[in-house]
Amino acid sequence: MSDDAVPDLRASDADRDRVAEVLRDALAEGRLDMAEFEERLESAYRARTYGELAPLTRDLPAAGAAAPRVSFAKEPAVSGGWAGRITGGGGSSTGAVAVMSGFERKGRWTVPKRFSCFTFMGGGELDLREADFADREVEISCVAIMGGVQVTVPPGVEVVVRGIGVMGAFEHPRDDGPPEPGAPRVVITGFAFWGGVGVERKLPRSKRGLKRRGTA
CATH class of the missing domain: 1.10.8 (Helicase, Ruva Protein; domain 3)
Incomplete structure (x- = not known):
């Protein structure tokens, strides 16, 4: 149409x-x-x-259309420390839904103070390694029904997992030591039924390359 x-x-x-x-x-x-x-x-x-x-x-892009490129006059650098990544504003999006499908949030995006996602026989990926944060503490609420959500955080971020699993599970990330000064706190809540929410720590892609060169 x-x-x-x-x-x-x-x-x-x-x-x-x-x-x-x-x-x-x-x-x-x-x-x-x-x-x-x-x-x-x-x-x-x-x-x-x-x-x-x-x-x-009429005010929405057609399904499958590429989003318009947007440039900003000033954008905090990811490598400039945590202070530059706590924006104090709003998020890029406040939620995501996957019903027999999938969603992803990765790369440069802003995690809102509260982000809600829902999967039903589908999956989602939330990658926070290159993200900015609207507040020093953000909450990610995940509901996974016969589906799953994978959350990836960088080292140094404090993660608190409070989700409930019924014939499902909320995974806790490995402990990489105390949080870094000024790093945000990510609280993961929600409900998993015949599904799961996984949380893992990984270095950002740019730092992985530096680590490999430094240990060669």
């Missing part, structure tokens, strides 16, 4: 499903919050014509 379609033309079930797919992607990417997603999804499945469907995705 496109905006060039005749507004009064009747929409098909496939048209409504395509709009729903765009809305699900927008929710997973943080472009819509849960209330907006539910409202638009309900409107999509009630829609009878293209004219009713078009406004629901």
Whole structure:
């Protein structure tokens, strides 16, 4: 479906499903919050014509489209210490959903004060090694139903795992010593049923290369 379609033309079930797919992607990417997603999804499945469907995705990129490149005048360097990575602002996205699918947050992104994710027969990856943090303490709430979430944190970050597993599990990362001064605290909560939430520590890719050269 496109905006060039005749507004009064009747929409098909496939048209409504395509709009729903765009809305699900927008929710997973943080472009819509849960209330907006539910409202638009309900409107999509009630829609009878293209004219009713078009406004629901007009302000969203099409499914599979590349996000526009955004440049910032000033961006704190990852290697400049923890002080430069605690932004005190908002996050890049506040949540992610994977229903028989997957999601990932990796590279340069900002972890909000509270991030919520949900997987059902799907999987997700949250890589915090190159991330900034909206606050000195952030909470990641994971609900995994017959699915899983993998959280990767860099050394020096304090991690507290408080999730509950029922025929599932929340893994604790290995202890690499005391937290680094100024490092954020990551609290992982949630619920796993026939699923799991794994937490591991890994060096950022840039530092892994330096470590290999230094031990050669």
